[in-house]
Amino acid sequence: MVTLSIEPLTKQAFAPFGDVVETEGNTPLSINQGYAQRFNGLANIDVAAEGGQVNISWFVASVRPAPIAIRLMERHPLGSQMFMPLNGADWLVVVCMDPAISASYRAFAARGHQGVNYARNCWHHPLLVLKDASAFLVVDRKGDGANLEEHWLSEQLQLGVQSAAS
Numbered sequence: 001m002v003t004l005s006i007e008p009l010t011k012q013a014f015a016p017f018g019d020v021v022e023t024e025g026n027t028p029l030s031i032n033q034g035y036a037q038r039f040n041g042l043a044n045i046d047v048a049a050e051g052g053q054v055n056i057s058w059f060v061a062s063v064r065p066a067p068i069a070i071r072l073m074e075r076h077p078l079g080s081q082m083f084m085p086l087n088g089a090d091w092l093v094v095v096c097m098d099p100a101i102s103a104s105y106r107a108f109a110a111r112g113h114q115g116v117n118y119a120r121n122c123w124h125h126p127l128l129v130l131k132d133a134s135a136f137l138v139v140d141r142k143g144d145g146a147n148l149e150e151h152w153l154s155e156q157l158q159l160g161v162q163s164a165a166s
């Protein structure tokens with residue numbers, strides 16, 4: 001069985017798949033008479049295809065049995081999908097360029113202050129958390145049209161042991 005190594009999540013590494021939502025590297029704007037900072041433009045929310053609208057939701061996710069098996073990948077042809085952890089806990093992100101090609105898979109260790117915004121049509125694994133009852137704010141698309149495509153892997157992959165996050 002192919003085991004996916006896990007790499008630290010960085011904007012650069014994740015660029016082919018979407019945005020990393022974090023303040024690092026973003027110069028804040030001083031707003032509200034200096035009583036707040038605004039870290040602006042952190043993700044490209046792309047949900048307007050075929051009349052889509054922004055959907056704000058709240059996920060509460062549970063830990064999957066270890067070692068985590070990757071059996072299903074999905075994508076949303078009509079909209080991006082953003083996940084922002086609300087509990088400060090580290091979590092996992094698995095994406096690929098082609099779900100039928102194991103060499104195209106990438107697994108990332110996301111820190112608790114990092115969110116991701118999967119670009120429209122980006123193949124990804126459904127939400128993967130490392131702590132039970134992990135809450136996430138989710139920004140994606142609501143509206144008509146087929147916005148979910150799934151691919152069940154002919155041979156499952158396995159997530160390797162997390163490398164120490166840098």
Ligand SMILES: NC(=O)N[C@@H](O)C(=O)O
Pocket residue numbers: 074081124125126127
């Ligand atoms: N099903 C659902 O709303 N969530 C998935 O799209 C996911 O990526 O977790």
Ligand code: NI
Pocket residue numbers: 074076081124126
């Ligand atoms: Ni999804």
